[in-house]
Amino acid sequence: MINGSILKSKILNISLICAFFLAFGAFTAKASEPEKKAEKFDAGKTAMEHITDKHEWHFLGEKVVVPLPIILYTDKGLEFFSSEKFNPEGNIYKGKYYNYSLEHDKVKVVDAEGKVDEAATKKVWDFSITQNVAGMWLSGLVLLFVFLSASAAYKKRAGKAPKGLQSFVEPVILFIRDDVALPNIGVKYERFMPLLLTVFFFILINNFFGMIPFFPGGYNLTGNIAVTFTLAFIIFLVINLNGNKYYWKHIFSPNPWWLFPIMIPVEIVGIFSKPIALMIRLFANMLAGHIVIISLISLIFIFNTIWIAPVSVGFALFIDVIEVLVVFLQAYVFTILSALFIGMAVQEHHDEAHQEVI
Amino acid sequence: MDLVSPNPGLIFWTAITFLILLFILKKYAWKPILKAVNDRENSIESALLRAEAVREEMSRLTSENESLLKQARAERDTILAEATKVKNQIIADAKEAAQKEGARQLEIARIEINNQKAIAMADVKNQVAALSLDIAEKVLRKQFEDQKKQDELVRDLLKDVKLS
Numbered sequence: 001m002i003n004g005s006i007l008k009s010k011i012l013n014i015s016l017i018c019a020f021f022l023a024f025g026a027f028t029a030k031a032s033e034p035e036k037k038a039e040k041f042d043a044g045k046t047a048m049e050h051i052t053d054k055h056e057w058h059f060l061g062e063k064v065v066v067p068l069p070i071i072l073y074t075d076k077g078l079e080f081f082s083s084e085k086f087n088p089e090g091n092i093y094k095g096k097y098y099n100y101s102l103e104h105d106k107v108k109v110v111d112a113e114g115k116v117d118e119a120a121t122k123k124v125w126d127f128s129i130t131q132n133v134a135g136m137w138l139s140g141l142v143l144l145f146v147f148l149s150a151s152a153a154y155k156k157r158a159g160k161a162p163k164g165l166q167s168f169v170e171p172v173i174l175f176i177r178d179d180v181a182l183p184n185i186g187v188k189y190e191r192f193m194p195l196l197l198t199v200f201f202f203i204l205i206n207n208f209f210g211m212i213p214f215f216p217g218g219y220n221l222t223g224n225i226a227v228t229f230t231l232a233f234i235i236f237l238v239i240n241l242n243g244n245k246y247y248w249k250h251i252f253s254p255n256p257w258w259l260f261p262i263m264i265p266v267e268i269v270g271i272f273s274k275p276i277a278l279m280i281r282l283f284a285n286m287l288a289g290h291i292v293i294i295s296l297i298s299l300i301f302i303f304n305t306i307w308i309a310p311v312s313v314g315f316a317l318f319i320d321v322i323e324v325l326v327v328f329l330q331a332y333v334f335t336i337l338s339a340l341f342i343g344m345a346v347q348e349h350h351d352e353a354h355q356e357v358i
Numbered sequence: 359m360d361l362v363s364p365n366p367g368l369i370f371w372t373a374i375t376f377l378i379l380l381f382i383l384k385k386y387a388w389k390p391i392l393k394a395v396n397d398r399e400n401s402i403e404s405a406l407l408r409a410e411a412v413r414e415e416m417s418r419l420t421s422e423n424e425s426l427l428k429q430a431r432a433e434r435d436t437i438l439a440e441a442t443k444v445k446n447q448i449i450a451d452a453k454e455a456a457q458k459e460g461a462r463q464l465e466i467a468r469i470e471i472n473n474q475k476a477i478a479m480a481d482v483k484n485q486v487a488a489l490s491l492d493i494a495e496k497v498l499r500k501q502f503e504d505q506k507k508q509d510e511l512v513r514d515l516l517k518d519v520k521l522s
Contacts, residue, residue, distance in 0.1 A: 028518035052360060053368060071367075104360075127367040136372065147387035154394035159401055169383050173391060194391060202376060228363035230372040287361070 040232060043298035050294045051287060052222045054105050054131045057085040059215040068134055072107060074098065083128070090114070098124070101264060132227070135219035139205045142216075144316040147201070176200055176335065186338035188346050192339070200335040207286060207327040213322070222330070225279070225285035232279035235338045240271065243345040274341050278334055285330050289323040 057066040067087075072079035081156040085093040086102040092114055093100045102109045107128070109120035146165065153166045162170045181189040181196055185208040206227075221227050251267040296316040300309050502508050 048360075053365065067386070069417055125366060127370060129371070132368055133371040133375075136375050143379060144382060144387075146362040147383055147391070151387040151390045154391050159395060159398055168397065168473075169391075174395065177395075190392075195380065197388050198376070200381050202379065224368060225362050226366075226368035227372045229364045229375065230369050234373075234376065263392045282520065 006072055041301045041304070043295060043302055046298055046301075047291050047294045049105075051223060051290050052105060053219075053224060055086070055102060055107070055128055056216050057131045057134055057215075061214070064215075068131065069129045070100075070107065071127040071129065072100070075128055077121040107325070120275055131219045132221045132224055135209060135216070136206065136221055136227075139202075139209050139221075140218055141352070143205055172200075173197060180332075180336045182341050184336065185343040186347060189339075192238070192342055195234075196335050196339055197236070199338060200331050203231070203282065203334055204327065205329040207331060209292065210286060211327060220286070220290050222282055223290055225283045228279040228283040231282070231334070232275040235278060235341065236272075236275035238338075239341050239345045240272070242342065246348065246349070247345045250308055274337075278337055281337075282330050282334050287328055289319065294317050 053150055055070060056068055058064075059066055067082045067084040069080050069086075070079070070083050072095070074097050079097065079100075080093045081093065081095065083102075085091070086100075090101065092110055097112075098109045098117075099112065099119060100107050101114060101116075102108070103116065105128050107121075107124065109117045109124055111117055146169065150165050150169045153162075153164065157163065157166070161167075177189070177193060180200075181193055184193055203222055206221040210220050210222060211217060252264060281300070293316050296312050296319065299312045300306070502511075
């Protein structure tokens with residue numbers, strides 16, 4: 001049918017884009033290969049390097065690297081310098097208060113000979129603008145640009161049909177409103193719409209940028225536990241600060257009374273397990289996608305032959321297409337579960353809330 | 359273990375970034391957009407309701423018009439019928455009146471004619487009488503010019519008279 005062919009051509013387009021990115025990623029990875037020729041290729045190490053945060057922005061693999069500011073909060077005061085100071089690898093930078101060196105992309109306090117001083121390192125808090133932070137700011141700017149211009153368009157074309165950017169964002173916003181917020185939260189949904197929309201689009205755009213192997217992507221923000229922890233913690237606060245008497249009654253006075261000793265601890269665990277589930281789900285899903293793709297690409301270097309590349313790229317392409325789905329799905333799942341948990345906390349009727357959990 | 363130990367720096371920046379983003383987007387994007395969408399939905403709904411009401415009003419007006427038209431037609435028919443009746447009545451009345459008047463006129467004319475005839479007859483009679491007398495006088499005068507004739511006549515007359 002016509003629909004089927006359109007769908008197919010769309011899938012083909014997406015696949016082509018992904019294939020392009022992948023080929024590019026593979027190429028850049030290959031370009032950096034000769035330096036490490038001497039040591040045996042370690043796929044695990046490569047994967048870890050790709051998914052962990054860095055103090056420099058890898059615009060194009062390891063070829064084009066932009067240094068980022070390092071901000072350290074030490075027991076003696078703030079340190080502020082560029083990550084360039086750590087180049088070449090293993091270089092020791094003499095700061096105002098300590099000597100620093102970068103070890104596995106972690107800032108360590110070292111003495112003059114380069115020996116790591118773990119006790120002093122514990123006192124140093126790393127508030128650097130890392131690749132993740134810089135990427136997050138870039139994605140934030142993109143979000144601001146998209147939605148502020150959409151908002152301006154709404155003001156300019158008040159009462160008219162959406163057009164251009166508006167018609168791009170409106171279905172998604174309406175989807176969040178009508179299919180996520182309204183059925184899960186109920187009549188009080190309007191208060192939580194800004195939070196849900198921001199969470200959804202923040203996760204979505206960062207998931208997407210994470211899928212791009214070079215600038216403006218190349219970072220792994222939503223697959224970082226610190227980020228998912230922060231988002232989940234915000235949701236945790238919103239749930240519990242908005243919890244009404246039915247919510248707390250449900251937790252602290254189970255029915256019948258003799259279940260008190262079992263149910264109260266269970267319910268208290270439940271308070272925390274909800275946001276923790278949110279945190280781990282998003283983190284693990286995004287991280288797994290990144291690891292699978294980098295592992296498939298690593299096959300080329302494990303076998304050390306170009307002939308395995310078609311297989312690698314084919315499989316990686318397959319996973320990448322699935323990841324495009326996962327990108328949407330995880331943003332959606334995080335948002336709908338947040339809405340569900342908020343809805344359970346603000347719903348007026350105890351029984352209904354209970355039914356929705358089942 | 360690195361993977362699952364959150365980095366406080368990243369938590370800090372994420373929290374700050376997310377909250378700023380939430381604040382700005384809430385104030386300048388979500389609220390206006392949701393408001394605009396709501397307004398538009400409401401206006402569309404009210405427009406639809408209004409259209410429905412107008413349609414009902416239209417159908418009501420149409421049926422009213424139709425009934426008015428029917429009524430008007432019926433009225434026209436009755437008026438026409440009445441007018442025809444009145445016309446016929448008038449014609450009949452006029453005919454009757456004309457007939458009566460004609461009859462009256464005829465009667466008068468007849469009476470007049472009779473009168474005139476009577477007068478004329480009387481006149482003619484008089485004239486005939488006068489003429490006859492005249493003629494008779496003239497004849498008599500002629501006849502009785504000589505004595506002999508007079509005597510003859512007297513004789514004749516006397517002959518006729520029989521003395522009883």
